[in-house]
Amino acid sequence: MxxxxxxxxxxxxxxxxxxxxxxxxxxxxxxxxxxxxxxxxxxxxxxxxxxxxxxxxxxxxxxxxxxxxxxxxxxxxxxxxxxxxxxxxxxxxxxxxxxxxxxxxxxxxxxxxxxxxxxxxxxxxxxxxxxxxxxxxxxxxxxxxxxxxxxxxxxxxxxxxxxxxxxxxxxxxxxxxxxxxxxxxxxxxxxxxxxxxxxxxxxxxxxxxxxxxxxxxxxxxxxxxxxxxxxxxxxxxxxxxxxxxxxxxxxxxxGLCLYGHDLTEETTPVEAALLWSIGKRRRAEGGFPGDKIILDQIIHKNYAQKRVGILPDGRAPAREGTEILNKDGAQIGTITSGGFGPTFGGPVAMGYVKTEYATPETEVFLSVRGKSLPAHVAKTPFVPQRYYRKNA
Amino acid sequence: MTTYFSEEHEWITVEDGVGTVGITDYAQNALGDIVFVELPEVGNSYDKGDEIAVVESVKAASEIYTPVSGDVTAINDALEDEPALVNSLAQSDGWFYQVKLSDTDELDDLMDESGYKEFVAGLE
Structure with missing residues (x-):
């Protein structure tokens, strides 16, 4: 077809x-x-x-x-x-x-x-x-x-x-x-x-x-x-x-998020690994919608899921919606963006996993067309960012 | 050797009852840069219309349904390292798999080259 x-x-x-x-x-x-x-x-x-x-x-x-x-x-x-x-x-x-x-x-x-x-x-x-x-x-x-x-x-x-x-x-x-x-x-x-x-x-x-x-x-x-x-x-x-x-x-x-995919009304900035965007004063003072929940997540690290990079070990891309599994085959997360990285030279993805699986290098599996393909949690970005910083 | 074409943009050439199958130049051009091809396993048996392979371009995955029934006798291993062969040589080195036809009459449902050209022209 x-x-x-x-x-x-x-x-x-x-x-x-x-x-x-x-x-x-x-x-x-x-x-x-x-x-x-x-x-x-x-x-x-x-x-x-x-x-x-x-x-x-x-x-x-x-x-x-x-x-x-x-x-x-x-x-x-x-x-x-x-x-x-x-x-x-x-x-x-x-x-x-x-x-x-x-x-x-x-x-x-x-x-x-x-x-x-x-x-x-x-x-x-x-x-x-x-x-x-x-x-x-x-x-x-x-x-x-x-x-x-x-x-x-x-x-x-x-x-x-x-x-x-x-x-x-x-x-x-x-x-x-x-x-x-x-x-x-x-x-x-x-x-x-x-x-x-x-x-x-x-x-x-x-x-x-x-x-x-x-x-x-x-x-x-x-x-x-x-x-x-x-x-x-x-x-x-x-x-x-x-x-x-x-x-x-x-x-x-x-490693940049796409709204509606990697970020939604159901994900907080903490879960989305965007804590860096919340300044020190705001973390202390709050004063924004949902501040109690977000500050509580920052202090107690009690959130269930976190956004991570995922690198398939093989060549098959994992698309949005792909289930992320642990070695026992239980679902521990979902891919929210995935495809082929032309500069990286292989498949790249990001998604949410249960926090206990969010450490880089953690071995996971991706359910692609009925097969369980090996992958691992990886740091983002997948290619170095090259922003212009005067004092860098 | 005759090449047959399907409306789903596959081609097949048949020699001694064994067909070689790939996707057409029109299909590769429309799909764009191909980065991964998932091929069937040698020895597996498929009916006409079964999903047999998957082509992934930079943006999306596309299923390929076999235009003929039979047992897979060979796959194009070169596509594993160089999926872009499907872009550069769709109708030769970029072939997907070979199949021992179980019913050569199924070829009658396919188009010849001029028929396919006409079919593609009608899509544009």
Whole structure:
């Protein structure tokens, strides 16, 4: 039945919507079509899963040079209000108050049970907070924030801006050729910092961040200038357009979580091995949804499951939903993301296991098509992260 | 030697009652970069339409159902170390398995090369 499965590959069927006519297009849709992108439904948008280079080639190109990703489906939101950093700490466990201006923090919205409603990037700008949230969660995130928004605050969704990521070891040097600002050199910005620059005459927000494990930037561009900026970047020798397929394999190799898969409302930041994102002061003070449960997990280490990397010993990839077994054949967990790592050169996965099995090198088995395949718990990332840190 | 094709994008060539089976160039191109092929065990017996192999590309796993019934007589061990052979040489070195046909009449249900070309053209 290769035919049905071909469709499966091209459509990432789990995100497939029954009616394509309701799907949204990003400001770069026409460019994707022109570049030969295979457009598939993803989180309510028609997005390129791959271009003619293919997932493997796109993945390797990003790690070797620079890849340009359209992530305009993600939500860009600005929160403005007095002490907005204090306010947002009532919704996220990250330390935002102590974040310096033009610096970025990775955090998550938690629910009353300590579960993760979404993960997001928060930038502290001079007069406001700039948030980037997941496409599939943005409506719920915005409703959640509005429900808690104090009088005198404004929440603005930047629907008139595209968002792209330029990622890879040569990405910053490429962007520096275009980003004009008398004080800022794009390639000298520290990891997780923010700047406003002009690119091809467009007022852009750039963040030295991304979700591939590579150096690079995310670039917020006025929608009507997005195609111009992307064409200029793609005209550089180092840059190729990269689809969602390679974005997924890149983030998985880098050990980065995908919301809705590795993070859900049923998993806490502690269980998700994201404790590093909860600052010392927040651990002491709490003051975010689900704080009692999360702080109790931190102090007493009494949680039942933990997210870990899993490396199959053989060549067969273990996909999402694969049962993780102990040597007696009892289920001890489930794979939440899994596939082939083109740079790693073999299958890679992550998932949740009972905490007593979470130590690296623990031997486990994966139930793949009725067979019990040996694997082991492994540290992530599976390939070294190469973020740009000035003082490193 | 005639090559037969299935609507599920497998090909089979038959010599002395033994068929060599693989997936077509069209299928490998649509599946993308192939990273793993799970092959049947030699000696096992399958009916036409049984799941006999699995192809994993970077993004997804796809089952392969055998276009003919019979006993598996050989598998292509080279695919273990080099699954990408299916991408580069789908209809020659990238073969999957050989099968001793139990009913050669089953070949009548398959297409010849020009029939398959027409079939693929109709999909696009």
């Amino acid at each position: 290769a035919r049905v499965c071909v469709l499966k590959v091209l459509a990432l069927e789990k995100y497939m919507s029954a009616d394509n006519s309701n799907l949204l297009k990003t400001p770069l849709y026409n460019l994707h079509e022109e570049l030969g992108g295979k457009m598939v439904p993803f989180a309510g948008y028609l997005m390129p899963v791959q271009y003619p280079l293919g997932v493997m080639g796109e993945h390797k190109h990003t790690r070797a040079a620079a890849g340009l990703f359209d992530v305009s489906h993600m939500g860009q939101v600005v929160i403005c209000g007095p002490d907005a950093d204090h306010w947002i700490e009532s919704l996220v466990p990250g330390n935002i108050i102590d974040l310096k201006e033009n610096h970025i923090r990775y955090s998550m919205f938690t629910n009353e049970r300590g579960g993760i409603m979404d993960d997001l990037m928060i930038t502290k700008r001079q007069d406001d907070l700039f948030l980037v949230v997941n496409a599939a969660c943005k409506a719920a995130d915005i409703a959640h924030m509005r429900a808690h928004l104090p009088d005198g605050f404004t929440l603005t969704e930047l629907n008139d801006r595209a968002l792209v990521a330029l990622q890879g070891p040569k990405a910053a040097a490429v962007l520096a050729r275009f980003a004009q600002n008398s004080d800022i050199r794009a390639d000298e910005m520290d990891f997780m910092t923010y700047a406003e620059v002009t690119i091809c005459g467009a007022d852009c927000y750039i963040s030295r961040s991304g979700y591939t494990g590579e150096d690079g930037h995310e670039i917020s561009i006025p929608a009507h200038k997005a195609e111009d900026v992307c064409r200029a970047l793609l005209a550089e020798d180092e840059v190729e357009a990269i689809g969602l397929g390679a974005r997924d394999s890149l983030r998985l190799e880098a």
